[in-house]
Each structure stands twice: as structure tokens, then as C-alpha cells.
Amino acid sequence: MRRSHEPISWSLFGAGGMLLAFIGPGLIASTLLLGWLVQDPQALYATLSSGLQHPLTRLATLAVIALPLYHTAHRLYHGLHDLHIKGPTWLLGGFFYGGATALSALCAFWLFTL
Amino acid sequence: MSDTIELAVTRYRPEQDTQPWEQRYTVPCSDDMSVLDALNYIKDALDPSLSHRWSCRMAICGSCGVMVNGEPKLSCKTFLRDYREAGVLEVRALDNLPVERDLVADISGVVEHIEAVKPWLIRHSEAPVDTAHSQTPAQMARYHAFSQCINCALCYAACPQFGRNPAFLGPAALTLAQRYNLDSRDEGSSERMPWLNAEEGVWSCTFVGYCSEVCPKDVDPASAINRGKVASDINYGVNLFRLLRGKGDA
Numbered sequence: 257m258r259r260s261h262e263p264i265s266w267s268l269f270g271a272g273g274m275l276l277a278f279i280g281p282g283l284i285a286s287t288l289l290l291g292w293l294v295q296d297p298q299a300l301y302a303t304l305s306s307g308l309q310h311p312l313t314r315l316a317t318l319a320v321i322a323l324p325l326y327h328t329a330h331r332l333y334h335g336l337h338d339l340h341i342k343g344p345t346w347l348l349g350g351f352f353y354g355g356a357t358a359l360s361a362l363c364a365f366w367l368f369t370l
Numbered sequence: 371m372s373d374t375i376e377l378a379v380t381r382y383r384p385e386q387d388t389q390p391w392e393q394r395y396t397v398p399c400s401d402d403m404s405v406l407d408a409l410n411y412i413k414d415a416l417d418p419s420l421s422h423r424w425s426c427r428m429a430i431c432g433s434c435g436v437m438v439n440g441e442p443k444l445s446c447k448t449f450l451r452d453y454r455e456a457g458v459l460e461v462r463a464l465d466n467l468p469v470e471r472d473l474v475a476d477i478s479g480v481v482e483h484i485e486a487v488k489p490w491l492i493r494h495s496e497a498p499v500d501t502a503h504s505q506t507p508a509q510m511a512r513y514h515a516f517s518q519c520i521n522c523a524l525c526y527a528a529c530p531q532f533g534r535n536p537a538f539l540g541p542a543a544l545t546l547a548q549r550y551n552l553d554s555r556d557e558g559s560s561e562r563m564p565w566l567n568a569e570e571g572v573w574s575c576t577f578v579g580y581c582s583e584v585c586p587k588d589v590d591p592a593s594a595i596n597r598g599k600v601a602s603d604i605n606y607g608v609n610l611f612r613l614l615r616g617k618g619d620a
């Protein structure tokens with residue numbers, strides 16, 4: 257029996273799903289409510305961007321963005337299989353997991369050069 | 371309320387038929403009659419050539435599985451009264467498995483998968499005969515639901531991944547692997563993990579979940595497989611660590 261390497265993508269999928277389930281709704285709701293709740297947008301921006309100066313905050317923000325990206329990519333990739341949509345593995349895998357990796361890298365670049 | 375109901379049975383007799391065909395029978399219908407009673411009525415009173423499998427009549431032997439109106443069911447645990455509205459019951463052999471004859475599916479592939487994961491207690495040392503391997507209720511609760519499987523193969527008829535790739539170990543085999551791996555008396559998980567870790571092990575499952583819906587014993591194989599994924603994931607990490615330290619692949 258050959259060992260599958262699926263645990264790599266499944267770990268990212270599981271971590272992303274867990275994050276989304278715990279803090280996703282709260283994040284979305286609070287972002288939506290910002291417009292009503294915040295009196296002084298400039299002050300909020302200043303607070304948030306100074307918060308993002310700390311490497312740990314940056315790392316946490318990256319996790320909140322990158323892991324759900326992998327989660328989505330993994331679900332879509334396997335969703336295609338369930339829908340009987342066939343294609344070369346390198347192409348589909350490259351598109352979904354490669355896409356999630358590229359977007360995560362872009363996000364990391366922005367966060368760490370802020 | 372009609373006192374008869376029609377059964378549309380998919381017949382296949384390998385020595386006569388080139389392909390399956392449908393035969394209709396009208397059988398009496400009462401509140402206490404199961405689909406198995408109806409099949410036995412056909413066999414006894416209408417057509418002795420019909421083949422179907424059964425033994426216990428009480429949902430414990432696991433041999434009477436058939437598709438009823440497209441769903442995998444134990445025929446002894448499925449009642450005609452629930453199909454009065456529909457008027458006709460379509461009965462055929464379990465999906466995803468070769469048909470031996472009429473309603474008899476060939477489950478030997480499933481049995482091989484189940485045997486592959488060594489579904490028995492593996493011990494490196496035997497306890498002396500005068501002492502038992504004691505277990506607390508909490509330790510038993512960890513695997514108890516998974517031990518209720520009767521090997522009826524309904525979950526295999528339900529699983530689209532097994533339908534597409536019969537090499538996939540499938541719900542019951544992976545559940546039994548978990549059942550023994552979670553048992554505090556067992557020492558054999560290292561012999562079962564390679565099966566779980568393979569593509570044909572837990573990783574062919576895309577969590578459709580239909581297996582757990584059709585299981586007549588509430589075993590919840592989908593949950594067992596997902597717990598198997600966590601175990602295989604941890605095993606992958608541990609193995610990576612071993613490889614990094616220059617030890618061989620486990």
C-alpha cells in the first residue's frame with residue numbers, strides 16, 4: 257500500500273475549515289458592521305495598521321486569509337471529482353492549490369512589506 | 371387502503387439472461403409485512419425461481435440487503451406499509467456490486483476489503499487465561515458504535531467513490547479498522563495504518579456521507595472514516611519527522 261500525500265492538503269483544508277467555522281462569521285459580521293459602528297474611520301485605520309506592525313499580528317492575519325483559501329481550493333478540487341468533471345491532475349491541482357498558494361504569497365508579500 | 375402491492379423485481383439468471391430484466395409480482399400487503407416477507411411470498415407462492423438472500427429476519431445477519439426504490443435497505447427491516455403511497459416497489463440487487471443472480475449481489479470484494487484491515491484484536495503478548503483484559507466503560511465507549519456493524523454492505527451500495535473505484539476499501543472496512551485501533555486492548559494499529567494511509571484507504575473518501583444515512587445499525591461510517599483521516603494525518607506527520615531524523619519509512 258503506497259502512502260498517500262493527501263494529508264498535506266487535508267491538513268490545510270481542515271485548519272482553514274476550523275478557522276472559518278470559529279471566527280469566519282464573526283469576522284464577516286464585524287467587517288459589515290464597521291460602517292455603522294465606527295465614528296472616526298481614520299482613527300480606526302491608524303489603530304489597525306499600527307496593530308499590523310507586529311509580526312505576530314501579521315502572521316495571524318496571513319493565517320486567517322491563507323488557510324480558508326486552501327480550504328476552498330481543496331473543496332472545489334474534490335467537488336470536481338464528485339461532479340465527474342475530469343482533467344489532468346497536474347492542471348486541476350495546479351490551478352486550485354497553485355492558485356491558493358499564489359494568493360497566499362501575494363497576501364504575505366503585502367502584509368510583510370506594509 | 372389496498373391490500374395488495376406490486377413489486378417490480380430486477381431479475382438476472384446468468385445461464386439464461388444476457389442482461390437484467392424486470393418482472394412484476396402482485397403480493398398481499400399488510401401493516402406487518404416486510405419487503406423480505408413479500409420476497410418470501412413470491413418465492414413460496416408465485417415463482418420458486420426467484421433468488422434472494424436472507425437468514426435472521428431481524429436485522430442482525432446482514433444478508434438481506436437490496437435496493438428498494440433506489441435506496442439500499444435491509445429487506446427484513448423495510449416495511450411494505452411505507453410504500454403504499456408509491457403503489458409499486460422497485461427491488462434490485464445492491465448497487466456497486468456484481469450481481470450473482472436476481473437479488474443476490476456478490477459481496478466477496480467487500481469481504482476481502484474487510485479482511486484486509488485485520489478486524490480482530492491483535493496482541494503482542496497474551497494475558498494469562500485467569501485474568502481478562504479489563505476495560506473501563508469510557509474506554510469501551512470510544513469504539514462501541516463502530517462495533518455494531520453487521521457487514522451488510524448497504525454502505526458500499528451507497529458510496530459513490532466505491533462505485534467508481536472498487537479498490538477503495540470503503541466504509542465498513544475503514545470503520546472496522548477504526549473500531550480496533552480505538553480499542554484499548556488492541557496493539558495492532560501499526561499493521562492497519564498502512565491501509566488507512568493509502569489513497570485507497572481513508573483518502574478516497576470525499577465525505578459524501580450517504581453511507582451513514584443508509585446504515586441500518588447507526589454505525590456512522592462517515593464519522594469513523596473522518597476520524598481515520600485525523601489518525602492518518604497524525605501518522606503522516608510522525609512519519610515525516612522520522613524521515614527527517616534519518617529513520618526509515620514507517
Ligand code: SF4
Pocket residue numbers: 518519520521522523524525526541542545581584585586587588589590591
Ligand atoms: S457500516 Fe452499517 S451499512 Fe455498512 S456494512 Fe456495517 S452495518 Fe452495514
Ligand code: FES
Pocket residue numbers: 424425426427428429430431432433434435444445446447
Ligand atoms: S435477514 Fe438478517 S439482516 Fe435481514
